[in-house]
Amino acid sequence: MKIAVLTSGGDAPGMNACVRAVVRSTINNGFEAYGVFDGYKGLYEGKIKKLERNDVGQILNRGGTILGSSRLESFKEEAIRQVAVNNLKALGIDNLVCIGGDGTYRGAMALNKMGINCIAIPGTIDNDIASTEFTIGFFTALDTAIDAIDKLRDTSFSHQRCTVVEVMGRNCGDLSIFSGIATGAEIVITKDTGYNEEDILKQVKKAESMGKRHLIVVVAEHITDVARLAQKIQDNSGYEARATVLGYIQRGGTPSSFDRILASKMGVHAVDLLKEGKGGYAVFTKSLDVGHIKLDEALSINIKPSDLYQYLHKLN
Numbered sequence: 001m002k003i004a005v006l007t008s009g010g011d012a013p014g015m016n017a018c019v020r021a022v023v024r025s026t027i028n029n030g031f032e033a034y035g036v037f038d039g040y041k042g043l044y045e046g047k048i049k050k051l052e053r054n055d056v057g058q059i060l061n062r063g064g065t066i067l068g069s070s071r072l073e074s075f076k077e078e079a080i081r082q083v084a085v086n087n088l089k090a091l092g093i094d095n096l097v098c099i100g101g102d103g104t105y106r107g108a109m110a111l112n113k114m115g116i117n118c119i120a121i122p123g124t125i126d127n128d129i130a131s132t133e134f135t136i137g138f139f140t141a142l143d144t145a146i147d148a149i150d151k152l153r154d155t156s157f158s159h160q161r162c163t164v165v166e167v168m169g170r171n172c173g174d175l176s177i178f179s180g181i182a183t184g185a186e187i188v189i190t191k192d193t194g195y196n197e198e199d200i201l202k203q204v205k206k207a208e209s210m211g212k213r214h215l216i217v218v219v220a221e222h223i224t225d226v227a228r229l230a231q232k233i234q235d236n237s238g239y240e241a242r243a244t245v246l247g248y249i250q251r252g253g254t255p256s257s258f259d260r261i262l263a264s265k266m267g268v269h270a271v272d273l274l275k276e277g278k279g280g281y282a283v284f285t286k287s288l289d290v291g292h293i294k295l296d297e298a299l300s301i302n303i304k305p306s307d308l309y310q311y312l313h314k315l316n
């Protein structure tokens with residue numbers, strides 16, 4: 001059995017940990033592992049290389065993707081995909097793990113219909129894939145945003161400012177609302193909250209009347225021009241206001257503990273599915289739900305060993 005892996009769409013921290021998990025798990029199952037370079041574009045161009053255990057050494061903790069990523073609009077055309085399928089078939093590969101966002105999922109689904117067993121793994125900082133609660137890269141990007149907002153808060157406090165911060169997320173507000181909660185932002189504006197300038201200015205005034213010395217406003221990208229919003233706040237309140245766009249720093253960096261574990265588990269899971277002959281699936285995870293339990297029941301439960309023990313031998 002031969003299993004290839006590719007990364008596609010926007011890169012995300014933890015993609016490498018996932019590539020490693022796919023490759024190691026494939027080899028530990030006695031199969032052959034292949035890397036496709038530069039996503040679907042590389043698949044079309046035949047950039048496919050056999051990978052050995054050591055080829056994925058020292059990458060677990062590296063941001064970005066060693067396989068490279070790309071966008072190829074024409075991959076939506078069947079004739080273009082047929083070239084990609086032929087490239088895989090020529091090497092005897094009929095299993096493919098595709099790590100990326102929803103565009104990548106669509107590509108995987110289309111390839112699956114053309115006879116390649118495909119498994120899609122959610123890899124994007126935006127957390128904008130509905131079938132999974134969290135995507136690989138989201139928590140690392142969140143940590144980066146939190147770190148930056150914490151720093152902005154320090155200076156915001158010193159200068160009695162209102163700081164408006166634009167956070168990434170494409171069309172998903174998760175990075176904004178999660179970072180807003182984690183940094184104690186006073187106002188969070190996303191597609192879900194809607195953009196109502198009058199209401200925002202009212203909230204600013206309220207914070208001012210409560211005696212707040214400074215203010216953090218987190219805004220999801222594509223909602224509004226944050227520099228203009230900051231100016232508006234400055235013109236309509238007693239706060240001096242500044243805008244900061246966090247931008248691409250959120251896409252890079254060492255993957256967080258959560259993303260490393262999630263990526264490792266998902267990579268192994270994908271190979272397990274292919275081993276069973278299953279294609280056309282998307283891997284998911286859940287959940288961070290909070291619940292409650294009677295205290296006496298809580299104290300009567302024994303701690304179970306983590307399910308991670310079963311992954312260890314598959315990843316080395």
Ligand code: ADP
Nearest residue numbers: 009010071072075076100101102103104106107
């Ligand atoms: P992401 O995977 O992060 O959402 P994109 O939306 O750019 O990123 O998708 C990545 C790639 O997936 C595209 O460049 C294209 O090659 C492929 N793709 C997207 N949509 C489709 C589709 N409907 N059919 C086939 N391939 C697609």
